[in-house]
Amino acid sequence: MERKTQVRAGDGHQDICITREFDLPLPLLFKAYTEPELVAQWMGMRVLTLESKPHGSWHFQTVDAHGNIVFQANGVIHTFIPDRQIIRTFEIENAPFGVQLEFLDFEALSATTSKLTMQIIYKSAELRNKMLQMPFAHGLNLAHNRLQTLLHQ
Protein backbone atom coordinates (compact mmCIF):
# COMPACT_ATOMS: atom_id res chain seq x y z
CA MET A 1 0.00 0.00 0.00
CA GLU A 2 1.26 3.44 -0.84
CA ARG A 3 1.98 5.59 2.18
CA LYS A 4 -0.39 8.47 2.78
CA THR A 5 2.31 10.96 3.67
CA GLN A 6 5.44 11.09 1.53
CA VAL A 7 8.59 13.13 2.02
CA ARG A 8 11.19 13.84 -0.64
CA ALA A 9 14.48 15.50 0.28
CA GLY A 10 17.08 15.21 -2.47
CA ASP A 11 20.76 15.00 -1.53
CA GLY A 12 22.40 18.41 -1.67
CA HIS A 13 19.08 20.17 -2.28
CA GLN A 14 17.79 22.94 -0.04
CA ASP A 15 14.13 21.95 -0.07
CA ILE A 16 11.78 19.29 1.26
CA CYS A 17 8.63 18.20 -0.51
CA ILE A 18 5.81 16.67 1.55
CA THR A 19 2.69 15.24 -0.09
CA ARG A 20 -0.40 13.85 1.54
CA GLU A 21 -3.76 12.60 0.30
CA PHE A 22 -6.78 13.15 2.55
CA ASP A 23 -10.20 11.53 2.81
CA LEU A 24 -11.64 15.03 2.91
CA PRO A 25 -13.31 17.23 0.29
CA LEU A 26 -10.98 20.03 -0.85
CA PRO A 27 -12.86 22.90 0.89
CA LEU A 28 -12.68 21.06 4.20
CA LEU A 29 -8.93 20.45 3.86
CA PHE A 30 -8.39 24.11 3.03
CA LYS A 31 -10.52 25.18 5.99
CA ALA A 32 -8.18 23.24 8.31
CA TYR A 33 -5.51 25.80 7.34
CA THR A 34 -7.58 28.96 7.67
CA GLU A 35 -9.83 28.68 10.76
CA PRO A 36 -7.79 29.55 13.87
CA GLU A 37 -9.72 27.17 16.18
CA LEU A 38 -9.23 24.26 13.77
CA VAL A 39 -5.55 25.04 13.18
CA ALA A 40 -5.04 25.15 16.96
CA GLN A 41 -6.64 21.71 17.32
CA TRP A 42 -4.68 19.75 14.74
CA MET A 43 -1.38 21.58 15.13
CA GLY A 44 -1.66 21.34 18.92
CA MET A 45 -0.68 24.99 19.25
CA ARG A 46 -2.04 28.30 20.44
CA VAL A 47 -2.92 30.43 17.46
CA LEU A 48 -2.16 34.02 18.50
CA THR A 49 -2.60 35.51 15.03
CA LEU A 50 -3.78 34.03 11.74
CA GLU A 51 -4.73 36.49 9.02
CA SER A 52 -5.64 34.30 6.05
CA LYS A 53 -5.19 36.86 3.26
CA PRO A 54 -2.40 38.24 1.07
CA HIS A 55 0.08 40.17 3.27
CA GLY A 56 -1.51 38.69 6.40
CA SER A 57 0.62 37.48 9.29
CA TRP A 58 0.51 34.51 11.60
CA HIS A 59 1.95 33.70 15.02
CA PHE A 60 1.71 30.34 16.81
CA GLN A 61 3.07 29.09 20.14
CA THR A 62 3.03 26.01 22.32
CA VAL A 63 3.21 25.95 26.10
CA ASP A 64 4.11 23.09 28.41
CA ALA A 65 2.04 21.79 31.33
CA HIS A 66 3.49 24.55 33.55
CA GLY A 67 2.56 27.33 31.15
CA ASN A 68 6.11 27.93 29.91
CA ILE A 69 6.35 28.85 26.25
CA VAL A 70 8.29 26.03 24.61
CA PHE A 71 7.88 26.95 20.94
CA GLN A 72 7.00 30.08 18.99
CA ALA A 73 6.93 30.58 15.26
CA ASN A 74 5.72 33.35 12.98
CA GLY A 75 5.61 34.44 9.40
CA VAL A 76 3.66 36.26 6.70
CA ILE A 77 1.24 34.99 4.11
CA HIS A 78 2.36 36.07 0.67
CA THR A 79 -0.30 34.49 -1.52
CA PHE A 80 -3.74 33.31 -0.46
CA ILE A 81 -6.00 31.71 -3.08
CA PRO A 82 -8.96 29.88 -1.47
CA ASP A 83 -9.06 26.13 -2.12
CA ARG A 84 -5.88 26.36 -4.17
CA GLN A 85 -2.72 27.86 -2.73
CA ILE A 86 -1.05 29.43 0.28
CA ILE A 87 2.50 30.78 0.01
CA ARG A 88 3.95 31.83 3.35
CA THR A 89 7.15 32.29 5.30
CA PHE A 90 7.86 30.34 8.47
CA GLU A 91 10.42 31.20 11.12
CA ILE A 92 10.93 29.54 14.49
CA GLU A 93 11.79 32.14 17.12
CA ASN A 94 15.09 31.71 19.00
CA ALA A 95 16.26 28.85 16.80
CA PRO A 96 19.13 28.65 14.31
CA PHE A 97 17.16 27.56 11.25
CA GLY A 98 16.48 30.88 9.56
CA VAL A 99 13.38 31.74 7.56
CA GLN A 100 11.84 29.12 5.33
CA LEU A 101 9.52 29.67 2.40
CA GLU A 102 6.53 27.34 2.08
CA PHE A 103 4.40 26.64 -0.98
CA LEU A 104 1.18 24.82 -0.07
CA ASP A 105 -0.80 23.58 -3.06
CA PHE A 106 -4.27 22.15 -2.50
CA GLU A 107 -6.10 20.08 -5.11
CA ALA A 108 -9.27 18.00 -5.34
CA LEU A 109 -8.78 14.34 -6.29
CA SER A 110 -12.52 13.57 -6.23
CA ALA A 111 -15.63 15.03 -4.57
CA THR A 112 -14.54 13.49 -1.27
CA THR A 113 -10.75 13.31 -1.47
CA SER A 114 -8.02 15.89 -1.78
CA LYS A 115 -4.26 16.31 -1.86
CA LEU A 116 -1.80 18.70 -0.26
CA THR A 117 1.66 19.30 -1.72
CA MET A 118 3.95 21.27 0.54
CA GLN A 119 7.33 22.45 -0.68
CA ILE A 120 9.56 23.96 2.00
CA ILE A 121 12.64 25.89 0.87
CA TYR A 122 15.50 26.67 3.26
CA LYS A 123 18.32 29.18 2.84
CA SER A 124 20.85 26.36 2.34
CA ALA A 125 21.09 22.58 2.10
CA GLU A 126 22.93 22.62 5.47
CA LEU A 127 20.00 24.34 7.18
CA ARG A 128 17.58 21.94 5.58
CA ASN A 129 19.52 18.95 6.88
CA LYS A 130 19.68 20.45 10.36
CA MET A 131 15.89 20.77 10.33
CA LEU A 132 15.44 17.19 9.12
CA GLN A 133 17.68 16.04 11.95
CA MET A 134 15.67 17.95 14.55
CA PRO A 135 12.06 17.64 13.35
CA PHE A 136 10.84 18.43 16.86
CA ALA A 137 12.25 21.94 16.37
CA HIS A 138 9.38 22.43 13.94
CA GLY A 139 6.96 22.08 16.85
CA LEU A 140 6.30 18.52 15.78
CA ASN A 141 5.68 16.22 18.67
CA LEU A 142 6.18 12.54 18.70
CA ALA A 143 2.65 11.32 19.31
CA HIS A 144 2.43 9.06 22.30
CA ASN A 145 1.58 5.95 20.31
CA ARG A 146 4.40 6.67 17.88
CA LEU A 147 6.79 6.98 20.76
CA GLN A 148 5.58 3.63 22.08
CA THR A 149 6.23 2.05 18.69
CA LEU A 150 9.73 3.47 18.53
CA LEU A 151 10.45 2.33 22.07
CA HIS A 152 9.54 -1.24 21.20
CA GLN A 153 11.62 -1.46 18.03
Place this chain on the structure above:
Amino acid sequence: MNLRRDVFQAIADPTRRNILILVATQAMTAGAIAANFDTARPTVSKHLQILTECELLRQEQNGREMYYHLNAAKMKEIADFIEPFRQMWDDRFNKLESIMKAYQGNQ
Protein backbone atom coordinates in the same frame (compact mmCIF):
# COMPACT_ATOMS: atom_id res chain seq x y z
CA MET B 1 21.50 -0.69 26.82
CA ASN B 2 19.24 0.35 23.98
CA LEU B 3 20.61 3.72 22.84
CA ARG B 4 17.91 4.31 20.27
CA ARG B 5 15.28 4.01 22.96
CA ASP B 6 17.17 6.45 25.19
CA VAL B 7 17.50 9.03 22.46
CA PHE B 8 13.81 8.99 21.70
CA GLN B 9 12.92 9.20 25.37
CA ALA B 10 15.30 12.11 25.69
CA ILE B 11 13.66 14.13 22.92
CA ALA B 12 10.12 13.30 24.05
CA ASP B 13 10.42 16.07 26.66
CA PRO B 14 9.76 19.66 25.47
CA THR B 15 12.34 21.25 27.81
CA ARG B 16 15.02 18.85 26.56
CA ARG B 17 14.09 19.60 22.95
CA ASN B 18 14.50 23.29 23.69
CA ILE B 19 17.89 22.72 25.29
CA LEU B 20 19.04 20.96 22.11
CA ILE B 21 17.80 23.85 19.98
CA LEU B 22 19.61 26.34 22.24
CA VAL B 23 22.98 24.62 22.06
CA ALA B 24 22.63 23.96 18.32
CA THR B 25 23.81 27.56 17.77
CA GLN B 26 26.62 27.66 20.32
CA ALA B 27 28.14 25.72 23.21
CA MET B 28 26.76 26.95 26.55
CA THR B 29 27.35 26.52 30.27
CA ALA B 30 24.67 24.95 32.47
CA GLY B 31 24.03 28.38 33.99
CA ALA B 32 23.51 30.05 30.62
CA ILE B 33 21.15 27.25 29.54
CA ALA B 34 19.17 27.43 32.80
CA ALA B 35 18.77 31.20 32.36
CA ASN B 36 16.52 30.46 29.36
CA PHE B 37 13.99 28.53 31.42
CA ASP B 38 11.68 29.35 34.32
CA THR B 39 12.23 25.82 35.55
CA ALA B 40 14.29 25.35 38.73
CA ARG B 41 18.03 25.02 38.16
CA PRO B 42 18.24 21.41 39.54
CA THR B 43 15.52 20.38 37.06
CA VAL B 44 17.55 21.81 34.19
CA SER B 45 20.63 19.99 35.54
CA LYS B 46 18.67 16.75 35.50
CA HIS B 47 17.69 17.34 31.87
CA LEU B 48 21.34 18.07 30.98
CA GLN B 49 22.37 14.86 32.68
CA ILE B 50 19.86 12.81 30.67
CA LEU B 51 20.90 14.46 27.38
CA THR B 52 24.58 13.86 28.20
CA GLU B 53 23.98 10.22 29.17
CA CYS B 54 22.36 9.43 25.85
CA GLU B 55 25.17 11.35 24.11
CA LEU B 56 23.02 14.02 22.52
CA LEU B 57 25.17 16.55 24.41
CA ARG B 58 28.93 16.49 24.96
CA GLN B 59 30.60 18.20 27.91
CA GLU B 60 33.85 20.06 27.37
CA GLN B 61 35.96 21.75 30.03
CA ASN B 62 37.07 25.26 29.09
CA GLY B 63 39.09 26.81 31.93
CA ARG B 64 36.93 26.60 35.03
CA GLU B 65 33.70 26.35 33.05
CA MET B 66 32.00 23.23 31.71
CA TYR B 67 30.38 23.81 28.30
CA TYR B 68 27.66 21.71 26.68
CA HIS B 69 27.91 21.03 22.94
CA LEU B 70 25.42 19.41 20.60
CA ASN B 71 26.74 16.01 19.54
CA ALA B 72 26.01 16.24 15.82
CA ALA B 73 26.97 12.63 15.11
CA LYS B 74 24.30 11.44 17.52
CA MET B 75 21.70 13.76 16.04
CA LYS B 76 22.33 12.13 12.69
CA GLU B 77 21.60 8.76 14.22
CA ILE B 78 18.25 9.88 15.62
CA ALA B 79 17.20 11.23 12.51
CA ASP B 80 18.63 8.76 10.10
CA PHE B 81 16.56 10.87 9.36
CA ILE B 82 13.78 11.24 6.91
CA GLU B 83 11.59 8.45 8.29
CA PRO B 84 11.06 10.00 11.75
CA PHE B 85 10.40 13.33 10.02
CA ARG B 86 7.83 11.66 7.75
CA GLN B 87 6.18 9.88 10.69
CA MET B 88 5.76 13.12 12.60
CA TRP B 89 4.08 14.78 9.63
CA ASP B 90 1.97 11.67 9.11
CA ASP B 91 0.76 11.86 12.74
CA ARG B 92 -0.01 15.54 12.36
CA PHE B 93 -1.95 15.03 9.12
CA ASN B 94 -3.84 12.06 10.59
CA LYS B 95 -4.94 14.39 13.35
CA LEU B 96 -6.00 17.02 10.81
CA GLU B 97 -8.05 14.41 8.97
CA SER B 98 -9.86 13.13 12.05
CA ILE B 99 -10.55 16.62 13.40
CA MET B 100 -11.98 17.78 10.07
CA LYS B 101 -14.13 14.64 9.76
CA ALA B 102 -15.59 15.36 13.19
CA TYR B 103 -16.06 19.01 12.18
CA GLN B 104 -17.86 17.95 8.98
CA GLY B 105 -20.12 15.67 11.01
CA ASN B 106 -21.12 18.57 13.24
CA GLN B 107 -22.07 20.92 10.43
